Amino acid sequence: MQFLIDNFAALTVTGLAIGAVYSLIALGYTFVYGVLRLINFAHSEVFMYGSFAAVWVVMVIGGHPGGSIGQVIFWVALMFVAAMAMSGLVAVLIERVAYRPLRKRNAPPLIALISAIGASFVLSETMGLREKIAGWFGLDDTLRPYVNNSRNNVPLPSIIKPQGVFSIQGYEVTNVDIFVIVGAIAMMIMLDQFVSRSRLGRGIRAVAMDPEAAALMGVNRDRVIRVTFLVGGVMAGAAAVFYLLKIGSTRYDVGFILGVKAFTAAVLGGIGNLRGALLGGIVLGLAENYGSALVGTEWKDVVAFVLLVVILLFRPTGLLGESLGKARA
Amino acid sequence: MRSTLKLAVPFAVAALALGACGTKGGDTTPAAGGSGGAKVCDQKIGMFGALTGPNANLGIYIQNGVNLALDDYNAKHADCKVALANYDSQGDPTQAPALAKSAIDDKKVVGIVGPAFSGESKAAYPLFNEASMVAITPSATNPALADNGWKVFFRALGNDATQGPAAAKYIKDTVKSTKPFVIDDASEYGKGLADIVRKDLGTSVVGNDTVQVKQTDFSATVTKVTASGADAVFYGGYSPEAALLIKQLRDAGFKGTFVVADGVKDQSYIDNAKAAAEGTIITCPCVPPDVAPEFQKAYKAKFKEDPNTYSGEGYDAATILLDGIGEGKDRASMLDYVKNFDKKGVTKQLKFDAKGESADVKVFAYKVEDGKIVSVGEIK
């Protein structure tokens, strides 16, 4: 307990940073759930592909430590573009291949989960076997730096050196911490505005509220669903960049645990609710850190899940309740 | 009733067919050939470990070493090659027993390199033991494995009980740490090792923490370390987590020495931790690679990367078995051959004591300097 009080600032800042990443991934779950009432189990792989795109783009352009401010901004911007494009693409692909055929056949929801699990396996294994797969096309030597040690961690070339900006309670809050927290929250606000202001956003809300009525009103459901996956994917791509800046490497199976955490965050905040995802992610990130400080790091994940159960007991629809439809600006 | 007959016919036919086809075996002399006779070809050695799945890294490093040894052998014995039989357990103790049984049932398999992990070892060794199949593990370091009385158990590397005290000694005497912090990854290997280090360091340990394999965010642990004012951190675990941990420690301003063990001794640790890896001390019960530069070179030529964790041990374990095959040993006579083996390998002098442990294990300290793992001498 004393430890928690003494290091409250450090635990809070780092918890916020990882929580912000959870939030951004959680958005994808929440979005798809809100519109399709479906747990997009493969969303974790969307994140993973984004993280690889970000790493590779830095490798391609030769990002290195100690670049000038302008260079660093350029590199990070490229990372965002690459990761968001890749994640968005993969998300739309998942929708197209794994979900739309089922929707057309009116399959029961459970089977969609199986399809999603299948898609998840396929995506992560493809990444984990990229050396072999590149080898089929004779590309493994050309792509050597990108396919080496397919099953291993792949580091992001370090482009930002963390530097203390200011300190609270003896903890140096670094530039990376600030960038991750502020950036992620800014993304969420932008998304919130998009959903409440834009025509597409209204379409999403309409489908979430009442698919049939929305169809009657001329909303193209398939298009809305595609946009939903795309937006969720793009956010996961952004999350991947923030994650890389904070953690520093990725792996073909990195999505699984993060996905479980992010899904927990989505449910914690109230699945289907955008602001719930934000709040859920941050609460989860903080709870993990405080919990680790109180009962030991080895119980970190246990703390997260116990918190979830406790909150669901008292607020059965999550902290902020569900419904994408009702999310107001 | 007629339909009943129709159905019954196939069964009857099947029964007749079985009855007519005869029997084999059942007499007193075993079918498999005895030792010393004509040279038996197309024999196999087994590679038992995770080759696919989430823990495949280590298994593949070992398999690479084994393959290299096989290449060497087959180049010299082109007329009578030895094949590799893979038993891919995925590191899963659930799958291990059936695979072990399958290896035992394949009469051509003379010996096994593996199992790679301690968990699957516990599941598979009882079967190997009952079938008198030699299994040389190149990587399972749990000391208790040798205490089960398995006569076929051999370990091609030092166990945690030799490495742990050496690591503690290094932290005390060479790093001269007064405030060490000990972290483990709750795995059988990492925790076992860290507990030995904790015991040996005694009261000077300023803090302990346990993380989990596959964890990526270590912020709570980092806070604990920095808050404790530790001047050295010992981490018991594998390289993926070690790389992330030291990176996050350095990012948070940790200035002390990072000490790890053989589970981290591979290039991917340096690739991932980059600058943060500099100065890391790695203990390892393995002879420095400059002892066997040819192995280093051959490995790099074949697999386009440097030898990784336990590749050398895999090579050595396979070499022992292959040498035995070269001398005409079969499964039954292999046990004595391995027991009395005494040759220089790429990692150490290959010789086993009565319990099957590597005799004469020396623990060396290595240091990461300019992105390379260099030896800084034996820990005595």
Next chain:
Amino acid sequence: MSTSTTPTRTSRPDFKGRVSGLPTSAKIVLWALFAVFLFALPLLNIPFITTADSDFGGVLFTVSTYVLVALGLNIVVGYAGLLDLGYVGFYAIGAYVVGVLSSQHASLPWLVAVPVAIGVAMISGVILGAPTLRVRGDYLAIVTLGFGEIVRLSLINSQWLNGAQGISNIPRPPGVTLFELPSLDWSSGAPVVDLDNTTTFIKFGIGDFIPYYWLALVVIGLVLLFDILVKNSRVGRAWEATREDEDAAELMGVPTFRFKLLAFSLGAAIGGLSGALFAGKAGFISPDNFILLLSILFLAAVVVGGAGNRWGVIVGAIVVGYFPERFREFAEFRVLVFGLALMLLAIFRPQGILPPRRARRVRRADEREEHIEEGLPDA
């Protein structure tokens, strides 16, 4: 076992029709033959079916644990419609109770530890279910997923349970050595009785998994019987009504919560039983045996086969448990291929391989109706 079910359900309809038209005595004979075939399967070593890279007896045991687990999970997912992503938790609890009672902290015989394991798993099902079954279905999915992880992490981090090292030297089921059974050898192309490769009936030893498979078959038979009897009663109807429309069921007098909890705890008990069986065979258990992926595979078994149909679920369990072992030559592409198969199956066979057999149910009901009409005085 129910005599109204035929062993050869995937065959041509005319065959099926012929079988179902058989007199009861003939059906019993067919069933018995089928049972004998199942028991003899690991000894027959039929080419193509027999796994080449992994011991067939061991694989069959693994498959039968999948079947057992899938039957339990089917009660939860298929009958009561509760999405459980943490079923491996109960499996682990069953195995660990046996480990603790027979090796780690006491030395009870396996047979004594098993009922305790079933009981503890069942109670943990009630403890988990009582607070969480009130939340909506999708939430239940994540809560149960969390439960599975909590169990695994607790196993790793608890010194009392020996952490990651696991529990060794778990005693085996009691056996009697009666006689030796030879197996078949097909290496020459035709079956030859191989007297070298024998299995002792019934000795639960280290190097021979076939007796464990037999034991598992017997347990599966018992659980199936239990399943059929309970499903075909007020309890089964209440589960189904709850799954179809929970509010309507409640308004028709079904205490839905109680029945959901019952399904959950019965499922947990069967999961615990499977775990206990596994521990008795393995002799050594560690947290690595109970990874989260297993929960997902269990669920896949249920849904792939056809949730709600016990025969379908058995087929699903065989697919999920057997195919990865049979097609080991895909080696590292195994998981990839499995994922592809799941997707294709979902798209082309969305109700599962064997969807719940409404037709069969209708026929059974017809028989019942005749029975009732005969009994009616004024009909």
Next chain:
Amino acid sequence: MPEPTMKQSEAETDSVIHTEVDITPLDLGGSTVPEGEKLLEVDDVTLRFGGVVALDGVSFDIRKGEILGLIGPNGAGKTTCFNVMTGVYQPTSGGIRFLGAALGRRKKFAITKLGIARTFQNIRLFANMTALENVMVGVDAHHSTGVISAMFRLPKHRHEENTGYRRAFDLLRFMGLEDKANELSRNLAYGDQRRLEIARALATNPSLLCLDEPAAGFNPAEKLRLMELIRSIRDQGYTVLLIEHDMRLVMGVTDRIVVLEFGRKIAEGAPAEIRDNPAVIAAYLGVDEEDAS
């Protein structure tokens, strides 16, 4: 894939209703109310959702053996009133007494066991169960077979199954559904589904049967038959509460009528009185002329 659902709806057979089949309520030994006495009392019930008042001080009685109509324009609070009576909502104030005892905070299934059963405005059958099984679920409300007696096929299980199936089959015959006993309920024609809902509700052996717009979507001929059916249900000894939009149906079949508007009771009395009540006419004229005719 759902099996084809249109199998029968096009060629709807004129099933014969066997109203002579004996489906009188079983005597389960609960408290009984003499004919004509108060069976259920709605006492000053108010229900608020946030700021909206759905029911405002509604009071009326249902007497044993009668058919009471509950009518009102759309949104008057009829179904809400139903939901309060069956435990779906808890009243904000006021209360409901049934068989002389307050319902209080009883669970929905407990209220059903007590003797109130209902149908749904939008049909809510158990779609993937057969007609007979649907009714069996209702019959099971008074059964107590658990896992143990089912597992060992104890006498209790056997007795309950035998008598239960017999009663369920009687109910289906009463409704003219005996030929469809083994159809999945989702494959039944619309009218059959409506009648199956009533059969399922009757199966719970209710002292009070609440029908929520049972004639919705029926043509005049079907409505006529439904009126007969409701009367014969009453004649078998049930008390019926009927929510209906169609005034003619309500006037023709009920003994008394309660009229709600905007959550308030505006009239109560015999059909003839209600027909001439100016408040009722005003309420209906303002909203739905056709139905008021």
